[in-house]
Structure formats: structure tokens, C-alpha cells
Amino acid sequence: MKTSARVIEMQESPLRKLIPLADEAKKKGIKVYHLNIGQPDIETPPNFLRAIKNFDEKVVGYSISNGCPNLRQAIVDYYKKQNINFAENEILITNGGSEALLFSLLATTEPGDEILVPEPFYTNYNTIAKIAGISIKPITTLPETGFKIPAKKEIEKLITPKTKAILFSNPGNPTGAVYSYEELKVLADLAKKHDLYLISDEVYREFVYDGFEFTSCENFAGISDRVIIIDSISKRYSACGARIGSIASKNKELMANILKLCQSRLCVPTLEQAGAVELYKTPHSYFEKVNAEYKKRRDIVFEKLAKIPGVQCQKPRGAFYIMAELPIENAEDFAKWMLTDFNLDGETVMFAPAEGFYATKGLGKNEIRIAYVLEEKKLSRAMDIFEAGLREYRKLTS
Template identity: 50%
Template sequence: MPSISKKGFSMPESPIRKLVPYAEKAKKEGVKVIHLNIGQPDIKTPKIALDAVKNNTISVLSYSRTEGSEAYREKLARYYANHDIEVTAQDILVTTGGSEALSFTMGSIADSDDEIIIPEPFYANYNGFATAMGVTVVPVVSQIDNNFALPPIEAFEKLITPRTKAILICNPGNPTGYLYTREEIKKIAAIAKKHDLFLISDEVYREFTYDGKEHYSILQEPGMDEHAIIVDSVSKRYSMCGARIGCMVSKNKDVMKTALKFAQARLSPPTYAQIASEAALETPLSYFEDVKKEYVSRRNLLIGELEKIEGIKIGHPQGAFYCIAELPIKDTDVFAQWLLEEFRVDGETVMVAPAAGFYASEGLGKNQIRIAYVLDKDRLKRAVFILKEALKSYKDQ
């Protein structure tokens, strides 16, 4: 029998999606499943984006340019300028979601077995992108006890080897909701320059910062033109996860020239989704103001309710719409499956994302879960109540 690749065997399962069969089985049995596991916002997509697709006059749905339409990239450049990030359309490559931007980035800067340092916990699919590209993830641990702040500079420098090509951060963070301060960005940028590394920043949650705090991009930091690569996406910003439009942004011409070759191999990003994404850039600021207020309200309710549960430790998010909760149990993978298979409160249960999949270090995150607060407050409150009752009933395994 033919065998599959070693790479295929080593590809990690998604900690977010691997429990879906259990959730679907529960639903078929009439159980109502409250989803805390996935960052799919319930916020409505801007009408201007949907109308742009509905009302277009395309007669032939043709390929777009490999790098994305010029009109869209020009408008993206103006969007970044409004955030004090000075780039041109030539510094932008439109991709099929932020996922493709990350894959192109890794493929462009790293060879097989080269290393990328990433503060953990991190977005679980970074493991998958790295495996697909033959890149080795080198984790540097951030701690829930200090709210997942940037690890000490010494911790990074101890990990740098001749094979280290880049440092990758997510700002604000998924799964932690941590927002790096300007001072932290300056410190990590200084490491990149000192050791001649790339600094990759996943900034898809840029708009969602709370408590009066502001986002500071790596491309706002002086002297980073040759080092900085931004990964971005419309998915969360405009509640357009299904559009699958992202982009890669860098002033490093060699990086962008190389990434374009990867992009040519997949031909072009989707045309209709670019039309929607271009229109979405006209979304009024009031949209984001309202969305931020809603997420702050949800975050405050979620944290307040979780803090009532004995034995739970919680990270306090300052951005995005996730938080990490540490539970008084041994293995949240087992717990999450038990919730879906066995536990019910009046015909309802909750689906959570076990956090071990957000780490690269073996054994870390086993007693943690990621919660996405993308549901209305009534559903969030109900979900935390069910979680509280589940913890009372659960027999640790």
C-alpha cells in the first residue's frame, strides 16, 4: 500500500476544529451547542461590502492580477497611511486570507529546518504553516501569571542560532488577547536588527484594542524597512471570514519579489472577495467604534463571570476577542470532548478550544482553554454557567 508523507503525518490537527465531529453528533441528538471555540464573529459584515458583490456588473469572472488588483492595493496603502504606516501599493501582496500570507512569508524567508522564534501560546495554525514549509518553530514561553507579556529579551537571545531567520508575533494576540506595548515592540525590533532577523507581525486584530490602549505596528518603528513583514486580513476586521482575503506587507523588495513567485503558482486571489474587501475599506469609523464597545462589554461580562468560578485563572485580554482560562483539571482535551459527548444542562453544552494546541512546547497548556467572546452577552453568560456546572460534575481523568 502506498504511504503518505512524513510531512503529512507530522501536520498538527487544529485544536479548534478537531472536536467538530463530536459537536455535530451532539447537535444531531438535539443538543444545543454554544460555540466558544472559534473566532467567528457574530457581528454583521458591513453592508457596503455585501452590496459591492451583489451590485457588480461583471460579465466574465476572470483572473485578477497575481498581486491583487491595483485599485484595491492603492486603497489598502491609504488605509495603512491612516494608521501611520507609510507603504505603497507595490509593498502589498493580496493573498487568499492571512493564512496564505503567512505561508508565503515563511516560504520566502526560510529554508528547510530554518528556525522561527514565536512567543507561545500562539495561533495554532502557525504550527501547521511551519510544518508545511519545513520550518522549525522555536517557542519562547509567555506566562499567564503576567498576562502573556513579551518574554524577557534574554529569553529570545538564548534561542537565536545560525538557523534563526525570524521572530513572529501576533499583535493583538490570538489566543491571549495580549496587546504589545510600544516599548515591547521597540525591544523586539532591536533584537531583529541586532541579529539581522526578520520580524513578522500578524496584525489582523489591529482595530480591536481596549481600555484606551493603542496598537503600535512594527512598520511604525524606524529602521525596520528591511526587517518588517506584516500579515493582515479582512476576516475579523470586517467580520468577513468567508471572503478569504488577506495581504502581506513589507518594504523589503527582495521579500516581496520572492513572495510574488509563490503567489504566481496559485495564480490569483479571488475576484469577488477582492471587490467586497475593497468596498469594505469605505466602512465608516463608527462601525469600529460600535464593534469595540460591544467586544469590551462582552469581555467584561466574560471575565466577571469566569472570576466567580473557584480554581480558575484568567488572562485579561487588551485586544482581539479571545482569552485564555486555566482550569482546575489535568487535560482540557479530554474535558472538551466530555462536554460534547456526555455533559448537558437542560439540553445544552459548550464547545471550547483546548489550549495545548496553541503551544509548541510539549506539555504546556494542557489545563488551559481558549475562549472566543464572539457571542452576545446572554449566550456568553449562559455558556459560563454551563462551564461552571461542568467543572462541578467532572471527574478528572
């Protein structure tokens, strides 16, 4: 039997391909600290499970394809507090931010089209682009500038008649960059000038540190019909398994067409939507606590990395990731070796080699991404193990 070229050509998740090695290490009794994926250990606010326990319908029925009205209203109210203005009918509920991304690309591009994405970028954008039959043209951003958006004329060179959208995450996974108003204005101006959609993946919206201001793309005047906001409760409320995301746009025609895609999968789980309604009512003080926790973790990782000879990294302003350049040639080989050949008193660390976050061949080979999703003590220990492993690996490979 044949398998389609569509799936054969799809890239295996560069983050998940090391999992069998971690499983093998665990079978040998080695404890693995997971700094490889954005799965926070922060407790999901209890109002989520309470709402599910209190669900009092006799039948768990389908909900409507665009999502429960009370969830859409809860998101409208949440957005209002963030100075983002959408009406209930400008929001569609999706199975996580992932489906929101997929539906947005399916609705804004034709097979063969191109989208611009600042690289390094969230690797799943590759898979989603493949499903939509489109290609990603990377806007290369550099660690030494804090992964800032380059000048307008640099980006403009990448635009062709096939370019239909600019997609980016802000705050950024894997970079931790938070775009300033001026950087976003560059993208907004280009979108207007070249008739492009601006797909703004804001799933890390609250995770911004050091008093830096987050700017949503919704705030740009005169382009509201081009802006699509991608959202999710996965990171915001540490509810990755609930699979609740959303698409927000003021473009009525676009939204009516995305609704057809929503109808193809009938609905998003009814119970999780009930839980998400309560999550979106979580008071703002929750984010203050969670942010303080992530900031502490970021500082631990950054300070430990900065002390390791030969390691280059910048302090990220947002999300919960940090990129680092290592004094080795092949970060993937090092990441594998940490799982297969190294342990410090029976413990090792898993992190993400960064090559898979780049579309430009050859970039990111000696870079990694660390997700600071473990509590202070574990994170500190994991970073000590990382440092010991890097020292040992360098001795073996130099």
C-alpha cells in the same frame, strides 16, 4: 498508495478535532454554544455584498497575481488612517492571512531553519511552519505577566544560526495580549542585531480595549526592510469566508520574490476583492461600535470566569479571546466530556483546550481559550453552562 511524510507529520488542528463530538451532540438534539473558534457573529458590513451584487463585468476573470490595484490602494488608504505608511506596490493581496503567513515563511526561510514565536500562539502557525519545512522555537510567555514578551537576554538564548525570523500575532490569539512599544522594541532590536525578519501578524489590529494603544511594527525606524505585516479582512470586518488577506513590506526584493509565490496560484478571487475594496472604505465609527460590543462580551466572560472557584485568568487587552487556567488536570478531556456527557437543559458549550497553542511539551494542559464571539445573552448563558459543567466535571474527577 503512500501518503507523504510531510502531511503525515502535520498536526491535525487541535481546534477542529473536537468538531465530530460537537456534531454528535447536535445529532442528539443538544444545542452547542461555539466559543471554540474565532468566527465572529458580527454582521459583515453590507457594502461588501452590495459591491459583489453590483459587479458589472460580463466575465469573472482572473485578477492580477499581486491583487487588484484598487484593493491595494484601498488598503494603503486604510493604513494611512492607522498611521501605517505603505505604497500600493508594497502590498500583495493573498487568500486570507493564512496564505500571507505561508508565503512570508516560504520566502524568508530555508527548510531546516527556525523561527521564534511567543507561545502560546495561533495553532495554524504549526501547520504553516511544517509546510515550509521549518521548526518553531517557542518564546514562552506567562499568563501571570499578561503574556508579556520576556527580557531580551532570555530571547537571545533561543537564537541560533538557523533562526531567520520572529513571528507573532499582536493583538494576540489566543492570549488577547497587546504588546507595548517597549515589548516590540525588544523584538525589533533583536531582529536588527541578529539579522532576522519580523513577521507581525496584525489581523486583530482594531480590537484593543480600555484605551490601550496598539503599536504596529511598521512604526519602528531603521528596520523597515525586515518587517512583514500580515493582514486580513476575516476578523476586521467579520468576513472570514471571503478569504482576503495581505502582505505588506518595504523590502522590494522580498516582495518581488513573494510575487512568484502569488503567481503560482494565479490570483485571489476577483469578486471577493471587489467586496473587500468597499470594506476597507468602512468608516472608523464601525470599529467604535464593534469594539464596544467585544469589550462588553470580554467583560461578561472575564467576570463569570473570575467568579468560578479555582479558575485563574487575566483580563485580556485585545483580540476576542481569553485564556483561563482551570482547577483540573486535563482541559482537553474536560472539553470532550462537555460535548459527550454533559448538558444543562439540553445545551452545552464548546471551547478550545489550550495545549495545542503551546510548542513546549506539558504546557497548557489545564488551560483553555474562550472566543467571545457570541452576543451578550448567548455568551452569558454559555458561561453559566460552562460553570455548571466544570462543577460537575470536578466532582467526577476529584
